[in-house]
Amino acid sequence: MIAFLENSLGIKSTDPRFRFRIFLFSVLLMFIPAFAFFSYYNYAVAFYPPLLVLQLICLLLSLVAGYFLVVKKRPKITAAILQTVITVDTLLVIFDGGNEEFVLAFAFLTPVIGVFILGGRLGGILSVINFACVFYFCLTHMDTWEPAPFLSIDLIHFTTIYVLILVVSIFYDSSRRRSYEMMEEANHQLKELATTDALTKLRNRRYIEDQLLNSNHSQYIAMIDVDDFKVVNDTYGHSEGDKVLLELGAILKKSIGKNDIVGRWGGEEFVLIFEHYDLDLVKENLALLNENVATHNFNLERKITVSIGLSDHQACNNRDSLRKVDQALYEAKAGGKNRFCIASGLS
Numbered sequence: 192m193i194a195f196l197e198n199s200l201g202i203k204s205t206d207p208r209f210r211f212r213i214f215l216f217s218v219l220l221m222f223i224p225a226f227a228f229f230s231y232y233n234y235a236v237a238f239y240p241p242l243l244v245l246q247l248i249c250l251l252l253s254l255v256a257g258y259f260l261v262v263k264k265r266p267k268i269t270a271a272i273l274q275t276v277i278t279v280d281t282l283l284v285i286f287d288g289g290n291e292e293f294v295l296a297f298a299f300l301t302p303v304i305g306v307f308i309l310g311g312r313l314g315g316i317l318s319v320i321n322f323a324c325v326f327y328f329c330l331t332h333m334d335t336w337e338p339a340p341f342l343s344i345d346l347i348h349f350t351t352i353y354v355l356i357l358v359v360s361i362f363y364d365s366s367r368r369r370s371y372e373m374m375e376e377a378n379h380q381l382k383e384l385a386t387t388d389a390l391t392k393l394r395n396r397r398y399i400e401d402q403l404l405n406s407n408h409s410q411y412i413a414m415i416d417v418d419d420f421k422v423v424n425d426t427y428g429h430s431e432g433d434k435v436l437l438e439l440g441a442i443l444k445k446s447i448g449k450n451d452i453v454g455r456w457g458g459e460e461f462v463l464i465f466e467h468y469d470l471d472l473v474k475e476n477l478a479l480l481n482e483n484v485a486t487h488n489f490n491l492e493r494k495i496t497v498s499i500g501l502s503d504h505q506a507c508n509n510r511d512s513l514r515k516v517d518q519a520l521y522e523a524k525a526g527g528k529n530r531f532c533i534a535s536g537l538s
Contacts (some may be wrong), residue, residue, distance in 0.1 A: 257269070293348040395454060474531075
């Protein structure tokens, strides 16, 4: 069904304009049968040439509006035609019927549908003009109106108006909910883009810093640096260097627990946040990580290794913790690389 509507309306369902075209399409599906029925009624049931001609003209204009929507893909022209049909038809029916046959209720259709088709400003202006016309007509004719009975045609008019307003209300609620869902989805995507590293698709420095600053418990952090990465870039080019970072990111993701966090700190540096506070287990993870990286085939003529610094971390001592983990990383580099070093003060 969605595919059919996308093809008919010439727009994808994910496009924000799809909702407006669906609304126009729905109005057409209601108006064309309604005008066809009232044309038949004014001809075969209660023959009345003025309303018969009016309903036939409205039916023809509705078909033209459908042509511009489905064939020409011109929704604004469709909207203008439909609003003209709604306003002119309801006013003429009111002027002709007065207080008979429940026709005054048709005055509600212009503001309800007009705001959706033309927008709040134009729809509001048109609704005020429409109300002024109906109000003036009622004010100048009330003295001549007599009590009107409630007949079967009144029930038909009542049902038609009730269904139209109900459909518009449901569509409004559906549109509101869909807009909210799209906004939530867009916000989620923006948040993901803002906290994701463009190259490795790992969490970026902003996300890592937020996690560290907002943590309410002690944890371990590891700073990882690719050994001699500048040599890799200078020898094989930056594209090969990027491939190394991508593959290293994949290795890091496989080397941590489901509650741990891995992110790219910047350049060739990565950060691991261990949620569990078990130093022996963390040391085992880092030793295994060193081994996994050193034995991985990066499709280069040289071996890729990493040096790692480890420190404990508390949000209240964030700067000091980062300083200690940097110092531990420096000691790992100075100690021969391809190893991890624990910050002083940890048992």
